[in-house]
Amino acid sequence: MATTPLFLLLLTAVFLSAEITAQPAAPAPGPAGPINITAILEKGGQFVTLIRLLNTTQIGNQINIQINSSSEGMTVLAPTDNAFQNLKPGTLNKLSPEDQVKLILYHVSPKFYTLEDLLSVSNPVSTQASGRDAGGVYGLNFTGQGNQVNVSTGIVETRLSTSLRQERPLAVYVVDMVLLPEEMFGERKISPVAPPPKSKSPDVSDDSDSSKKTASPSQSEKSGSGEMNTGLGFGLGLVVLCLKFLF
Numbered sequence: 001m002a003t004t005p006l007f008l009l010l011l012t013a014v015f016l017s018a019e020i021t022a023q024p025a026a027p028a029p030g031p032a033g034p035i036n037i038t039a040i041l042e043k044g045g046q047f048v049t050l051i052r053l054l055n056t057t058q059i060g061n062q063i064n065i066q067i068n069s070s071s072e073g074m075t076v077l078a079p080t081d082n083a084f085q086n087l088k089p090g091t092l093n094k095l096s097p098e099d100q101v102k103l104i105l106y107h108v109s110p111k112f113y114t115l116e117d118l119l120s121v122s123n124p125v126s127t128q129a130s131g132r133d134a135g136g137v138y139g140l141n142f143t144g145q146g147n148q149v150n151v152s153t154g155i156v157e158t159r160l161s162t163s164l165r166q167e168r169p170l171a172v173y174v175v176d177m178v179l180l181p182e183e184m185f186g187e188r189k190i191s192p193v194a195p196p197p198k199s200k201s202p203d204v205s206d207d208s209d210s211s212k213k214t215a216s217p218s219q220s221e222k223s224g225s226g227e228m229n230t231g232l233g234f235g236l237g238l239v240v241l242c243l244k245f246l247f
Helices: 003-022 037-044 048-056 059-067 081-085 097-105 115-120 207-215 219-246
Strands: 074-079 141-145 148-152 157-167 170-175
Touching: 037 048, 037 059, 037 074, 037 157, 037 170, 048 059, 048 074, 048 081, 048 097, 059 074, 059 097, 115 141, 115 148, 115 157
Parallel strands: 074 170
Antiparallel strands: 141 148, 148 157, 157 170
């Protein structure tokens, strides 16, 4: 009789083990969805202006397509909303649609870079804007040491503050300033051109002309002096005639 409870316990354990084994295994996690740059920026917050520009210029879609199809990956430098607000008023509005596209593409490199890569990269680093303008390089220069990486355009220089993503094939780094390419915003050297000749104002007389006029007698002066000489000659003739009669 003492073995009966033990037998029941063993039988119960067998049934429980069979029930656990019969339960279906949990499904394996599905493959990760395609990378979306807009979703990454929305999750990070403070990128409303950049997201708007990515949508209006269609660059956001281009980045998503290239990220999910290129073996090189991409690196995006994302200016914050404060960075855009610190621009001189009207900076974006003064740009043509084509220049707005180039400005946004200037913040995208067609290659995946970690922070360590950027510390030893060969400058200038090409951007997506590099091939759109034959007259300029549109490259970025990276410097720094330790965990700090700075980026310079030739006009502005700022630090890569934080990382929103640093996993291949996409790296997204936050910058506190809008990267203004020197090719678009720098002082362009213009060859000097001789100034056009000054047009003569009708109210202002030229000094050389006035001196010439002063040097040469006017027509009225010439006629007056001629009349004076004629009168003197006639008077002398009368004096000589009177002297003949007297003597």
